[in-house]
Amino acid sequence: MFEEIDQYVRRWITVTPADLPVLHSLLEYREVPKKTLLLQEGEICRIEAFIQKGCIRNYYIDEHGSEVTLQFAIEDWWVSDIASFQDQKPSRMFIETLEDCTLWCLNPQSKDRLLKDAPCFERMFRIMVQRNLARLQERLFQTITTTAVEKYLDFIERYPTIPQRVAQHYIASYLGFSPEFLSKVRTKLRDSRG
Amino acid sequence: MFEEIDQYVRRWITVTPADLPVLHSLLEYREVPKKTLLLQEGEICRIEAFIQKGCIRNYYIDEHGSEVTLQFAIEDWWVSDIASFQDQKPSRMFIETLEDCTLWCLNPQSKDRLLKDAPCFERMFRIMVQRNLARLQERLFQTITTTAVEKYLDFIERYPTIPQRVAQHYIASYLGFSPEFLSKVRTKLRDSRG
DNA sequence: GATGGCCATTGAACTAGGACAAGAAATGGG
DNA sequence: CCCATTTCTTGTCCTAGTTCAATGGCCATC
Numbered sequence: 213m214f215e216e217i218d219q220y221v222r223r224w225i226t227v228t229p230a231d232l233p234v235l236h237s238l239l240e241y242r243e244v245p246k247k248t249l250l251l252q253e254g255e256i257c258r259i260e261a262f263i264q265k266g267c268i269r270n271y272y273i274d275e276h277g278s279e280v281t282l283q284f285a286i287e288d289w290w291v292s293d294i295a296s297f298q299d300q301k302p303s304r305m306f307i308e309t310l311e312d313c314t315l316w317c318l319n320p321q322s323k324d325r326l327l328k329d330a331p332c333f334e335r336m337f338r339i340m341v342q343r344n345l346a347r348l349q350e351r352l353f354q355t356i357t358t359t360a361v362e363k364y365l366d367f368i369e370r371y372p373t374i375p376q377r378v379a380q381h382y383i384a385s386y387l388g389f390s391p392e393f394l395s396k397v398r399t400k401l402r403d404s405r406g
Numbered sequence: 407m408f409e410e411i412d413q414y415v416r417r418w419i420t421v422t423p424a425d426l427p428v429l430h431s432l433l434e435y436r437e438v439p440k441k442t443l444l445l446q447e448g449e450i451c452r453i454e455a456f457i458q459k460g461c462i463r464n465y466y467i468d469e470h471g472s473e474v475t476l477q478f479a480i481e482d483w484w485v486s487d488i489a490s491f492q493d494q495k496p497s498r499m500f501i502e503t504l505e506d507c508t509l510w511c512l513n514p515q516s517k518d519r520l521l522k523d524a525p526c527f528e529r530m531f532r533i534m535v536q537r538n539l540a541r542l543q544e545r546l547f548q549t550i551t552t553t554a555v556e557k558y559l560d561f562i563e564r565y566p567t568i569p570q571r572v573a574q575h576y577i578a579s580y581l582g583f584s585p586e587f588l589s590k591v592r593t594k595l596r597d598s599r600g
Numbered sequence: 601g602a603t604g605g606c607c608a609t610t611g612a613a614c615t616a617g618g619a620c621a622a623g624a625a626a627t628g629g630g
Numbered sequence: 631c632c633c634a635t636t637t638c639t640t641g642t643c644c645t646a647g648t649t650c651a652a653t654g655g656c657c658a659t660c
Contacts, residue, residue: 274551282543295540298533304544331525338532339492345539346489349476350498352546356582357468360617379637388550393617395639554647574608587647589609 214239217262217316220288225336234330238322242315250291251307257296258319259307263289266313267377270305271385281386284310284374290340297323310378355388360397363387411456411510414482419530428524432516438507444485445501451490452513453501457483460507461571464499465579475580478504478568484534491517504572549582554591557581 214236221227221235244250244266251257253273268291271281282305285291296303300320318326327334354363367387368375375383381391408430415421415429438444438460445451447467462485465475476499479485490497494514512520521528548557561581562569569577578588 272547272551274547276551278551280547280550282546294536295543298536327529331528334525334528334532335521338528338535341532341535341539342488342492345535345542348539348542348546349489352476352542352549353466353468353474353498355546355549356474357466357470357472381637390618391638392619392640396617399639573606584648585608586610586649590647593609 216264216288220262221333221336224339225332227330227332231330231332235326235333238318238326239316240319240322242317244309244313244315246309246311246313248309249306250309251293251296251303251305253304253306254302255296256300257293257303257305257307260290260292260294260297260318260323262316263287263291264314264316266309266315267311267374268307268309268313269378269382269386270307272305279385280388281382284371284378284382284386286373286377294341310382360387360389360393361401364394364397364401410458410482414456415527415530418533419526421524421526425524425526429520429527432512432520433510434513434516436509436511438503438509440503440505440507442503443500444503445487445490445497445499447498447500448496449490450494451487451497451499451501454484454486454488454491454512454517456510457481457485458508458510460503460509461505461568462501462503462507463572463576463580464501466499473579474582475576478565478572478576478580480567480571488535504576554581554583554587555595557583558588558591558595 214232217235217239218232221232239262242261246266250259250261250268251270263285265287268285269281270283270285270291270293271279273279283291291307293303293305293307295301296305297320327337354366358366364383364387367383380394384391384394387394408426411429411433412426415426433456436455440460444453444455444462445464457479459481462479463475464477464479464485464487465473467473477485485501487497487499487501489495490499491514521531548560552560558577558581561577574588575585578585581588
C-alpha cells in the first residue's frame with residue numbers, strides 16, 4: 213500500500229522508524245477519474261499529491277485562451293501549485309488528471325502537522341523543490357536557445373513514456389508551440405529518417 | 407554588520423535566540439571586485455552567497471556562444487547554482503559579479519553544519535527555493551506566451567532598479583532576445599509614447 | 601586631447617514558427 | 631457498429647524576431 217511512497221522518501225532522506233508511520237497517518241487516499249480538475253485558476257490550492265497511479269498535467273491559460281503545459285506528472289511524482297499551497301493565495305494554474313488516478317494527498321493542515329511531528333520531511337521537500345527548480349532552469353534555457361526540432365527530440369528522449377499516454381497537442385503546449393507546428397516537425401523528422 | 411541578513415531570516419521564519427549566532431559564526435565575509443566569475447561552467451559550485459552589497463548575474467552559454475541570463479541578483483538576494491551545490495556535481499552555469507560586491511558566503515560544509523545545528527534554517531531554505539520556483543514557473547509561462555514588448559515592459563516594472571545598474575545587452579539576454587531587437591523595442595516604445 | 605574598445609542604434613534581408621482553413625483519421629460513448 | 635467529437639495533418643500566407651553590417655556615442659587610459 214505505502215511501498216511506492218516509502219521508497220520515494222528513502223531515495224531522498226534517511227528516516228527513523230517513527231517517521232514513516234507519521235506520514236502514513238496523515239496521507240489521504242483518493243481515486244480520481246480522468247479529466248478531473250484538481251485545481252483551477254483563481255482557487256486556492258489545498259492539495260499536494262503523490263501520484264501512485266495515473267497521469268496529471270498542470271498548465272496555464274493565457275489571455276488569448278491558449279494553454280501552456282508546465283508539467284506532466286506520472287507515477288512517483290508530486291503535483292501541486294506550491295506557491296498557492298504554501299501561502300494559501302489564489303493560483304494561476306490548472307491541474308488536471310489525464311488518466312484515472314490514485315493519489316496520496318496532503319492538505320495544508322496535514323503537511324504542517326507532518327513537518328512538526330517529523331521534521332526530517334522538511335529536508336525532503338526542500339530537496340524535491342530544489343530539483344524541480346534546477347530542472348526548470350534548464351528548461352527555460354532550452355526554451356530560449358533551441359529550435360523546435362531540438363526541443364521535441366529532447367522531450368521524447370527525456371520522457372519516452374509520455375507520448376504514448378497523452379495527446380499530441382498537450383505535448384505541443386508543453387514545448388511551447390502550436391499543435392500544427394508540432395505535426396509539421398514530426399513529419400519533417402519522419403521524412404528525413406525514413 | 408549582520409542586520410541585513412538577520413532581517414532577511416526573520417522575514418521567512420521565526421528563530422530562537424540561539425539560531426542567529428549559529429548562522430553568524432558560519433558565514434564567511436567576502437569582498438569581490440566586479441567582473442569576477444564566482445562559478446564557471448564545468449566547475450562544482452562551492453558557494454551559496456547572500457548579497458549584502460552589489461549586483462550579480464548567473465547565466466548560461468549555449469553551443470553557439472550566446473548567453474542567456476537566468477537571474478540578476480542584488481542586495482538581499484542569494485546566489486548559487488543550487489543543483490551543483492547540493493549534489494556537488496559540475497555546473498552548467500556562470501556566476502559573475504557586475505559590480506563590486508560584499509557577500510556572506512556558505513560552503514557545502516558550513517551549510518551542512520548550519521542545518522544540523524539550527525534546523526529551522528531547513529525551512530527557510532525550502533521556502534526560499536519554493537518562491538524561486540514559483541517565480542521561474544511564471545517566467546517560463548511569460549517567455550512562451552508574451553511578445554517582446556510585453557516582456558520588456560514587465561521587466562522594467564518588476565525590476566525598476568536593474569536597468570540603471572546593468573548594461574542593456576544583459577537585459578536582452580535575460581529577456582531572451584537579441585540586443586539589436588531590444589534596442590528596436592525601446593525605440594518603438596519611445597516613439598509611441600513621446 | 602587623441603585612441604581604442606565596448607555599447608547602443610538603425611537598416612535590410614531572411615527565417616522560424618504562428619494563424620487560419622480544410623480535410624483525414626482516430627476515438628469513444630451509446 | 632455508427633455517429634459525433636476530438637485529434638492530427640497539410641497547405642498558404644503572414645509576422646515577430648534574427649543575423650549581419652555599418653555608424654556613431656561614450657567611456658577609460660595614456
